[in-house]
Amino acid sequence: MKIYIKKFIRDLEIKIKNKHLFTKEEITIIKDKIIYFQHERLIHLLVTLFYALFALCFLALSLLSPIFLIIFFILLIFLIFYVKHYFFLENAVQYIYTLYDKILNCK
Numbered sequence: 001m002k003i004y005i006k007k008f009i010r011d012l013e014i015k016i017k018n019k020h021l022f023t024k025e026e027i028t029i030i031k032d033k034i035i036y037f038q039h040e041r042l043i044h045l046l047v048t049l050f051y052a053l054f055a056l057c058f059l060a061l062s063l064l065s066p067i068f069l070i071i072f073f074i075l076l077i078f079l080i081f082y083v084k085h086y087f088f089l090e091n092a093v094q095y096i097y098t099l100y101d102k103i104l105n106c107k
Contacts, residue, residue, distance in 0.1 A: 001089075008096070016103065022103050034097070034100065037089070048082040048086050
């Protein structure tokens with residue numbers, strides 16, 4: 001997904017820099033992709049929150065038995081990577097909003 005979003009952003013930046021005149025069809029496609037990226041962002045937010053919830057549950061269970069700490073640390077590692085990816089998605093989508101605004105202002 002990262003490569004796809006980066007390529008999409010790069011293509012939009014090049015078109016904006018070259019003063020490309022966007023058609024209504026192109027603008028509709030951009031809006032559809034923004035909706036797709038928003039959906040992807042929402043799914044990753046939910047997954048991240050569930051990983052955090054499960055990690056906290058296993059941290060609490062580690063008070064009963066230290067063996068649960070192993071599962072907690074595994075979930076914590078996954079959580080760190082999910083948070084990193086979620087922040088990339090969040091920042092990329094917000095940047096696409098600014099590019100979309102530039103496209104609409106060029107008309």
